[in-house]
Amino acid sequence: MSAHPRLSMNQATIKYASLSTALEVVSNAGLESIGLWREPVAEAGLDAAVQLVADSGLRVSSLCRAGFFTMEEGPARRASIDENRRAIAETAALGAPTLVLVAGGLPVGSRDLAGARERVRDAIGELASDAAAAGISLAIEPLHPMYVSDRAVVSTLGQALDIATQFDSATVGVVVDTFHVFWDPQVLEQIARAGAGGYIASYQVCDWATPLPADVLLARHYPGDGVIDFTPLTRAVIEAGYTGDIEVEIFNQDIWDAQPLDVVTRTTAAFEATIAADLEAARV
């Protein structure tokens, strides 16, 4: 089997597979790259994970995820910053170029969205030198505004860039995830803005369909199974100069319940049908 050389399977799409199973299935399906998550890496043990990755021959496109640092100063915030530092070290150990950051929601009992957003910038300010020293980039992922209060106070690509552009683009960038940004009337101009400064650290693709499921966290679909027109987004990302791997990251109970090999096969086909052609066209 073979797959597009820029397709990376984000491990969350085959959430119930162990790290070794995930690496084996993805490699056997002919992919060259995988996006890892910290929990299955921790389950295997970091040293063992590093060895498993080396044995697989796969690139690691990113490590997901750190962040969750919207709380006010105090022990919980210090614990979060420490946890982020461990994640930076893991990212470097695994040879991944990028650590994905999800900001976190409003602290419990707080209505201070502006303050929470400032504390995201402050946390990245604390972590930037660690990332630079480790040779990895921190990738701020704006999440769809329906997650603003409980998961990520960074809601748009423009807002993520307002933070990222305060730092060196080798150290802090943004994630462009189609599911989270396709609705944004400003998305194409913000992708261009990100590209102009070299701030696109990751491009992730999956689809949006309605009605949303009861748990809106699990609302993602294979590219092509929803309403997103990937062509303008993919072309904008490529024209903006992004040359890295492209991850398919899907949270969906039905997909999680399927066999990992079937999921990787479907993902490969979906990528060919919705993304691959625009990668070539945008290069022309």
Next chain:
Amino acid sequence: MSAHPRLSMNQATIKYASLSTALEVVSNAGLESIGLWREPVAEAGLDAAVQLVADSGLRVSSLCRAGFFTMEEGPARRASIDENRRAIAETAALGAPTLVLVAGGLPVGSRDLAGARERVRDAIGELASDAAAAGISLAIEPLHPMYVSDRAVVSTLGQALDIATQFDSATVGVVVDTFHVFWDPQVLEQIARAGAGGYIASYQVCDWATPLPADVLLARHYPGDGVIDFTPLTRAVIEAGYTGDIEVEIFNQDIWDAQPLDVVTRTTAAFEATIAADLEAARV
């Protein structure tokens, strides 16, 4: 009983009450204003509704709602434009200053979000002269981006203003609904922009809380029961020059299942606790 003179009870908050019951309960609770919906008005019959409103002594702050005109040219689009013209006539007949417009989602089978958004502007262009002749304003309501594909392709206040500002502000304006816009990093500057041109046609308040219910349409709460900080939003709207009624519009199954009088009483208290003080403060 008395209530804040600018508080208007949007009829959707007491969805199961007939028009006559809604008018009676709202009037008895000491409110001066109500926001009506087309369906209960149609149930009563327009002429009878006009008489009931006159007898109630209440102002009608707005009529909800028309719009739903994202489809391509053809009989369905013509039917929608005609329906919008009927809604404009009803708005004038009821003495309401404003007809609320919800854009509609992507047409079935379409992924052309940009095209759907252009057709919203085109539809308003067709309807603006009717609104001007009727002496009412069309109020474009940006809906939260979680509704982008199935309900409203207008997702931000900035986007709504990009359309509205192509028209006279006496004829086309925007709705600022806290639930739909609180998450937007640009919300305060866009409220100021709207105010500078006189484009705020309606201010609606209700609250956001997570987890979202299984049906995300019913995710709204009494002001104060969620995470929205109303103070900066209300002050921005008042400082932007909005002098109209302020509607409380809540879609929530528990609230719909409660007695209308209890709901109006709770709404009045919630408005006092979360909105009223900022109306006075912003005037200073």
